[in-house]
Amino acid sequence: MNAPARKPTMSRETLLPPMMAHVIAEGLGQASLRPLAKAAGTSDRMLIYHFGTKEQLVTDLLAHVAGVYAAVLDAAIAGAEPPATRGELLARLLAQNGDPAMQPFLMLWWEIVGGAARGLPGFRPAAQAMVGKLLGWLEAQMPPGDPDPAGGARLLLTVVEGTLMLSSLGHAETAREGLLAGGLLPT
Amino acid sequence: MNAPARKPTMSRETLLPPMMAHVIAEGLGQASLRPLAKAAGTSDRMLIYHFGTKEQLVTDLLAHVAGVYAAVLDAAIAGAEPPATRGELLARLLAQNGDPAMQPFLMLWWEIVGGAARGLPGFRPAAQAMVGKLLGWLEAQMPPGDPDPAGGARLLLTVVEGTLMLSSLGHAETAREGLLAGGLLPT
DNA sequence: GTGACTCTGTAGCGAATGCTACGTCAGCTT
DNA sequence: AAGCTGACGTAGCATTCGCTACAGAGTCAC
Numbered sequence A, B: 001m002n003a004p005a006r007k008p009t010m011s012r013e014t015l016l017p018p019m020m021a022h023v024i025a026e027g028l029g030q031a032s033l034r035p036l037a038k039a040a041g042t043s044d045r046m047l048i049y050h051f052g053t054k055e056q057l058v059t060d061l062l063a064h065v066a067g068v069y070a071a072v073l074d075a076a077i078a079g080a081e082p083p084a085t086r087g088e089l090l091a092r093l094l095a096q097n098g099d100p101a102m103q104p105f106l107m108l109w110w111e112i113v114g115g116a117a118r119g120l121p122g123f124r125p126a127a128q129a130m131v132g133k134l135l136g137w138l139e140a141q142m143p144p145g146d147p148d149p150a151g152g153a154r155l156l157l158t159v160v161e162g163t164l165m166l167s168s169l170g171h172a173e174t175a176r177e178g179l180l181a182g183g184l185l186p187t
Numbered sequence C: 001g002t003g004a005c006t007c008t009g010t011a012g013c014g015a016a017t018g019c020t021a022c023g024t025c026a027g028c029t030t
Numbered sequence D: 001a002a003g004c005t006g007a008c009g010t011a012g013c014a015t016t017c018g019c020t021a022c023a024g025a026g027t028c029a030c
Helices: A012-026 A032-040 A044-051 A054-078 A086-098 A099-119 A121-143 A149-168 A174-179 B012-026 B033-039 B042-049 B054-080 B086-098 B101-116 B123-141 B148-166 B172-181
Strands: none
Touching: A012 A032, A012 A044, A012 A054, A012 A099, A032 A044, A032 A086, A032 A121, A044 A054, A054 A099, A054 A121, A086 A149, A086 A174, A099 A121, A099 A149, A099 B101, A099 B148, A121 A149, A149 A174, A149 B101, A149 B148, A149 B172, A174 B123, A174 B148, B012 B033, B012 B042, B012 B054, B012 B101, B033 B042, B033 B054, B042 B054, B054 B101, B086 B101, B086 B148, B086 B172, B101 B123, B101 B148, B123 B148, B148 B172
């Protein structure tokens, strides 16, 4: 009655997406081999076979996360008309990142930042890739005619990251009040 | 020849400082009972005896970290003359936090933020206590005659946190350029 | 066929995890 | 003196950790 058990032939590429979904949902701290394998529909034995080491698995997984993040930004830049002012761009950014759907990714982001700060293998390259990508995206999205797109993008990057951190702690309103007081957000 | 082995009678209060030193040095992720006990000069058995549960231990430990942080801020506010401008205050903050001696605490901070974002028990109260304390400290340190001390403090808080995050990833210069472009830092 | 190679399942290793059972010993009260 | 209590050590439990040894099944070249 049952099919003759086809051969899926798992590879690193097919294993990474479900594992990424797992770490986004459960966190990197709880990412041990057996739960990861279960999420990917395989066994811990197979994960070691494909990646060699858990450390290499985490490195590859973080690189994959950075790649997906870059792809999301690339997709977002395609169908977007440029904002008129820096404030409008900032408001757009905060609206996107304040979306509750973004929260699981933000939880993962803080673990990546912490790992990068501690120098854990694979964390810093992934974090720098994502920050670098976001910075480039911001430069490309700066309002036309902006007097200093490079500096403005760096300002927005700093302000957005600070706001996201405070938002993760339940201080989103505090950050918003600060940005309004600083004239960075349109009223 | 040797003294008759005095009885130190460990309590929660005497155990917390060496454990805090341990988590600052090694991180919360590696904070299991036996290493923590070794750092405090006792055994895992005694940690459970005093705190009841590891979860309660972590909660108490984070509260203790928040208390020490608040005490440090209180000490810093005592012998400080007020800055002349917001930019000067911001420069002072970034100089303090850019100190390499602060880096181990920053590593711990990202773990606390991550735990708070995930809702781990004890993390969010500790993180909110520290952010709230820093915000109050900033309000008290705002330049005299500032038109909007409350809003300005919130702006500086957001900007400082964003800068610290980027600094932890090796993007300190990026944040600095942004703050200069935004006129928030004096040239 | 026969061997070589790739992929995968089962079983298990030694270490570390949080926590408990049990006993000891000092100091107190009665 | 007898008993109680709080502080501590020793030993161990069940579970999970990353990882390995070994065997089986499928495919391909010869």
